[in-house]
Amino acid sequence: MQATTESRRNERPLRSWEKWFFGMRVGELPAALPGLVAALGAAWIGGLLASRIGAWLLALQGIDPTSKASPVSAITVAVILGLLVANTTGLPSWLQPGLDLARNKVLRLGIVLVGLKLSIVDVLKVGSIGVPVVIALVAFALLASLGIAKRLGVSRELGSLAAASTAICGITATLAVAPVVRADEKEVAYTVANVTLFGLLGMLVYPYVAHALFGDASAAAGLFLGTAIHDTSQVMGAALTYAEVFGDERALQVATVAKLTRNALLVAVVPAIAILHARAAGTGETGKRPLRSYFPVFVLGFVALSILRTAGEIGLGEGGLALGLFSEERFRETTRLFGDRISSLALGTALAAVGATTRLSVLKGLGPRPLFVGFGAALTVGLAAALSSALLA
16 A cells, blocks of 8 residues: 555656756655765865865965965866766666756756856956957857867767857856757766866966966956966966966956856856757757747846846945845855855766766767867867957057
8 A cells, every 4th residue: 555655656747846946756855865965975075175186286386275265176076086986886776866866956056056156246347348358259269169069070069068168167167058958968077078178287387378478468368367268266276376476466356357257158158059059950949949948947047146146246336235134244255155165066066976977988989079179179269368368468
């Protein structure tokens, strides 16, 4: 009798709120806890390792790592941990429900919370010339990456991920675009590997390239670093190196705001790539899908929290309270908690789950062409960023 009742409970369709929040029935959540906790643990360990590795990299360049943010992304380390476990000891099947929950719903939660890091007020600080330049470079990066992917014959899905990761914000953009172009885990994992490899190379090399090209032109150096490197943590690592080695805090500030401007364009790039992807498929999908389907709920949540952050900044700028409720200290602490720490932990949990469900043997099946796409996109965008920055210098 009990088994029959359980069977009927599992047969009932998902309620709309269950589908929206969990992607599974509430009664199935206990079975998802072990996998979710395992992915969360990998993300937490990834954060600790990223901090240690980042401090080592800074010290290697003669920079005191004390009280400085790690230039190594905890999210990257989390996906590597997941890959290592999945491809060595393996994972039991009873972890799968929780890993699925992490790859889907926890991922979207992390992207939504990233919106709290972005304020339009900060974006406007890059100036009337800088904002159009950043937008133009993002558009160029998208088109160039898609063109390189098409020329090398990789899948449209992988080309779209390469374009988003190179143009916007590395891993976060990869995760945001993957659902709307229906990319699979192996394509996501390969793109994350490209971001890690070529972004790390840029982080280590570009500070010295920037100084060689631009000398004491702080704005040009900062713009180059903020637009030529993939992931936010990698940009900050490169800009921090530049500021410490060459004593130029202005370049660090410009690089930070240029990267924030790129990140803010995520809301436009996700639907744009979805539409381009559908048109390239040649199936007439763009005519069948409603316009709202190109603006996923998690992207709208990202926008809503970004607007909330901007409204708070405006309130503080006028000498009042943020949102009429919070002091500056409390507002900064809250946005840092949810926008930085919790969002990073959520994205790390999601990426650990992606890594844990990806077999390296499958990645081998994709061949070396995706690696060439990542290299070509990174090099092309780096050259375009250098040229733009030189013109502004």
